[in-house]
Amino acid sequence: MSVVDDELGTIAPWRRPPKAEWDDEDTYTLPLPRTTLVDNQVKLRVVKHRFTYGLIEFALVYRTLYRASWCDVVEIDSCHDVDVHLHQYGRQAKSRIGEPGVLLAIGSMEDVQRGYETAMSNLEKSWEQLRERWHHA
Amino acid sequence: MPDMQRDDVVSWVYRRLGDHDFTRQLTAKAPDGSRPVVVVMPEDTMPALGGQILAVGGAANVAVPFLNAVMVFALHAEHGDDDIDPCDGNLLATDCTVGLLMARIGVDGGGMTYRYMADGATRPESARIDDAFVTF
Numbered sequence: 116m117s118v119v120d121d122e123l124g125t126i127a128p129w130r131r132p133p134k135a136e137w138d139d140e141d142t143y144t145l146p147l148p149r150t151t152l153v154d155n156q157v158k159l160r161v162v163k164h165r166f167t168y169g170l171i172e173f174a175l176v177y178r179t180l181y182r183a184s185w186c187d188v189v190e191i192d193s194c195h196d197v198d199v200h201l202h203q204y205g206r207q208a209k210s211r212i213g214e215p216g217v218l219l220a221i222g223s224m225e226d227v228q229r230g231y232e233t234a235m236s237n238l239e240k241s242w243e244q245l246r247e248r249w250h251h252a
Numbered sequence: 253m254p255d256m257q258r259d260d261v262v263s264w265v266y267r268r269l270g271d272h273d274f275t276r277q278l279t280a281k282a283p284d285g286s287r288p289v290v291v292v293m294p295e296d297t298m299p300a301l302g303g304q305i306l307a308v309g310g311a312a313n314v315a316v317p318f319l320n321a322v323m324v325f326a327l328h329a330e331h332g333d334d335d336i337d338p339c340d341g342n343l344l345a346t347d348c349t350v351g352l353l354m355a356r357i358g359v360d361g362g363g364m365t366y367r368y369m370a371d372g373a374t375r376p377e378s379a380r381i382d383d384a385f386v387t388f
Contacts, residue, residue, distance in 0.1 A: 143269065143278075144288035144308055148259040152290055153307045159269070168272040228270065235266040239259075 129197045129221045131171055138165045147177070147242050155179050155246070157238065161231075169224045173231050177238055179246055181206065188242075188249040191234040197221050199230030201237075203245070205252030212252055256317040261291045264322060265315055268387075279383045280326035282309035289313050290327075294351030298344055298368040302377050305329040316350055318386055323354055325362070325384035332367060332375045343376060344368040357384050 131137075145157040159175045174192035178185045186209075190202040200215040218237070219230045238245075256264070268274040278287045288308040292301050294316060305312045311328045337343065344353070346369045353366070362384050367376035 141275065142284075142286040144282060144284075144286045144312075145265065145269075146262055146289065146291050148262050152288065152304050152312075156308075158286065161269070163272070170270065231270070232267075239263060239266070 129223070129226075132164060132224075136165050137171055138163045138168075148239055149243070153180070155242065164224070170227045170231055171224065172227060173234075175234060175238070177242055177245065179249070186249075189238075189245050191218065191237070193221060193227050193230050199227075199234060201234075203252070204249055206250050208252065256322070258291055258293055261315055261317055261322060265289050265291065274387065277324065277383065277385055277387075278313040278326075280311040280313045280328065282311055284309065287313060289315055291315050292350050293317065294349060294354065296350045298348045298350065298353060298366075298379070299346070299370045301327070301350055302329045302368060302370055302379060305379070306331075306377075314350075316354060318354065321386050321388045323357075323384060323386050325357065326382040328380040328382070330378055331373075332378050334375060336369075336376055340367060342366045353381075357381055 140160055140162045143159045144152065145159055146152050147155050147157060157175050157177050161173045162171045163169065164171055172193045174190065174194055176190045177188045179188050186206065187204045189204065191199065193199045198217045198221055199219045200217050202211045202215050203213055204210065205212040218233055219226065221227055221230060280287060282288050290304045290312040292314060305327055306329055310330055313324055314327050315322050315324050342365060344366050348368060362382050365378050365380040367378050370377050
């Protein structure tokens with residue numbers, strides 16, 4: 116749920132807990148369905164709350180092995196902004212292409228957790244299409 | 253819980269990464285500092301598992317469906333320099349599966365090092381097992 120400012124009647128921006136309450140970041144290398152870590156993998160970085168272990172922010176990069184090099188295909192993250200968004204990369208451009216697509220607005224830590232679940236669910240279902248799009252971009 | 257297939261275990265891992273009690277038990281770290289999770293099935297062979305571990309830098313947390321739960325263990329793999337010793341009790345058969353390895357872990361406990369022959373290799377590779385646990 117988003118926090119509403121009573122006086123202005125506007126949605127207050129998402130504020131992360133103070134850095135002193137952040138736990139050390141963790142990173143994981145994860146497999147995707149229907150493939151192995153040898154060809155395709157997800158690099159996930161998470162920062163959790165030191166006391167509640169709630170998710171404060173996350174960033175995941177899906178990368179694929181192409182001609183013996185790891186190439187970024189998409190990045191989904193909740194960093195530096197008030198939403199969870201998806202950045203698409205292009206094989207030939209070798210950089211991000213287009214505007215990031217917003218998956219979910221963040222108003223609280225629960226939204227970050229929901230964003231993480233949405234991001235992983237999206238990747239599970241559509242990483243092959245995303246890779247196809249990357250290949251031709 | 254019905255029998256889990258590989259992709260079910262992948263989904264299960266994604267969900268469990270939000271659980272601090274689970275993630276603190278993922279002790280294997282790759283050289284890049286990340287904690288890789290490799291998902292395999294009991295019928296996969298040791299050379300296939302070892303190939304994945306080496307591809308992510310030589311260490312990973314292995315998740316395998318186990319009865320109606322999931323067994324997770326830390327595995328450190330490396331290329332060996334020694335010739336095959338036929339008297340080596342920890343030299344696994346070339347067609348040894350992950351399921352048989354799990355049975356062996358159940359008997360031996362953690363902290364053991366096993367050797368296995370990778371496809372095309374002339375010297376056995378080694379796999380050290382640590383921190384095995386079973387979780388739902």
